Amino acid sequence: MSGVGIVCFTSCYLIALCLEITRVFFRSAIRNAFVLLWILAGLTAHTFYLYYHTAVFPEVNSARTYFLVSAWGLVIASICLSHFRPKTPFGIVLLPLALLLIGGAILVPDTLNSVQRSEFNLIYRNIHTGTFFLATLALSIGFTAGVLYLIQDRQLRLKRPPFSLFLLPSLEWSLKICRYSVWSALFFLATSIVFGVLLKLNFSVSRNVSIFDPLVIGSIILFIALACFSEKLFSSAKGKPAALLALFIFSFLILVLLLAVLLNNSHWQEVVR
């Protein structure tokens, strides 16, 4: 199993995505089973890859691992959501996001450090990176719900009947998921920032992480945006601005991650030293 490569699971996810896209064109009684089959095959290969190729899985200890674990989480989220609403094409939104993250993992160099760490440092670091990963996951789900909300809203405004080949979730459901996702992301991001600060203050090992690091600045801006807008928007029952907020925040997160990748950011390595 150590021979499993990124291509294996990426291909499986791509096939599953292609099958999901066919929902738009024709009806099939067996498609869901095939989609699940390919996703599960990909997920198994993905899990083995993480186990064998990222020495200390499930620790998130490099940019590549972060991207791969996030993609892995998104695929699981896609399976769970599709299980509860089999007629809704969550995969069409979530699988491309997962593939995007895998693409990110391919682009960044694998700079895993095998520096000795204290157990205390390890716990702090895992909470810091783990909660950032969960925030990413929550924001991705929020993004998916937001996209589905906007499509459904547009359909209803144009007075068009539901699509006959697949079902979009109701506005009420999408909005609820958007809210839960943004609130969860707020909590996870706050925890991640707090533990990042603690790592910076308490461990000399993280001294090289600057406050001007794109990931640090990005996370803080994300947190402030979430805290300011979500309270205001979600205290009212308005749906469209909330969906747009989920989309905007997720796009910002992607921008931050892209910046971190393009600037060959040292944040990932510093926290493990």
Place this chain on the structure above:
Amino acid sequence: MNLRCIGIDHQSSSLEVRELLAFSPQQTAEALTAWLGQQPDIEAVLLSTCNRTEFYFASETNEIPEIETAVKFLFSQKQGPEKGFTLASHIFSLAGLDAVKHLFSVASGLDSMVLGEVQILSQVKAAYQTADGIGTVGAILHTVFQAAFNTAKQIAAQTELHRHRVSIPSIAVSDFASQIFEVFEGKKICVFGAGEMGQETVRYLIENGAKSLTVLNRSRERAEQLAAQFNGRTADWNLRFDELKNADMLISTTGASEPVLTLADYRKIEPLRNGKPLFILDLSVPRDIDKEIANCSGVYLYSIDDLQEVCLRNRLQRDKEIPKAVSIVERSADELLQRFNHRNSGKVIERLREKLSQIQAQELERLFHKLPELSEKEREEISYAFQRFAGKFLHQPLETLRDASREETPFKLLDALARLFRLREF
């Protein structure tokens, strides 16, 4: 196939006529019990809905009652034979494959007044179960009805006949309201006016879980009647804007000549709603609700024209599916007929083979008795040669029989075979 069907439906007769031959579930059971007493060997199923009364009867033998006998029986059960004959001109009758195709079309909603309606399948199932419970269902009707259920299932899975709703209330609730709200339970419904279509829409919503209903009408009495019908409450017409502050859905069916909710009125309520979505169904002509309200945040406004447009589109979509559904009916009926024909031929073929193998066994026994010096291997070879001879001898006639069975049961051929080889009655 010895199957016949007589009946009246929405195509052959008016509602007044159909009412005369409508059977309640209890009357259906009584009629079938009477049939069992009169014709114990003839299978029967009686299907009675608001749009049709149909009587299917069948027999495994060649003996089957004439159409007139069944018609007389049906009338005698419902209203006496004398009066019954005045209805005879409305009765249609079908036999064999036509009856099968008709049943398949009925079960799949192809023959319904509202094309593709799904309730009919459960009504056909209920009719079959009633007959089965009484004991009037035998091998033929069991096979035919099971095939009808399968055909209906196939049509539902392979076509979009049932997917497009065609009534205004069902489109309003299933195609639009349910795209906004995940559940209707706990949603506040406001009804302006007490129009018939509004009532239908409320019925749909209540069936889908809505509970909180407030009816507002200029005539308080009519509002109370409607509210009582659906366990709702009434409110004074002048308080309609206050009621709208917390409403999730508004159904308006007043006969007012001017809008009862203008944009200016809504603008006053809007801040108090805190952005909560409002589904508005304006089923009045002229409009009750100012169309500009549709541009307000969180408002989803649908007029009767919007819904009728979808209704028309859905009807066209359903119509497009008819050829596909009809071809499934045709194919399933042909398959069923072939199964029946092969079953009838199969009995004769089986008996013919039995007879030949008996002769074969007797002749081999005689031969082996006369030639006791034959070794085991020689005996085996001789037995094998006999078998091959019998197989080759039968091959051509059986092929001919099989070919003939594809279209219909070849009763003449089967009869000839039975006579020539003196087979038992098949």
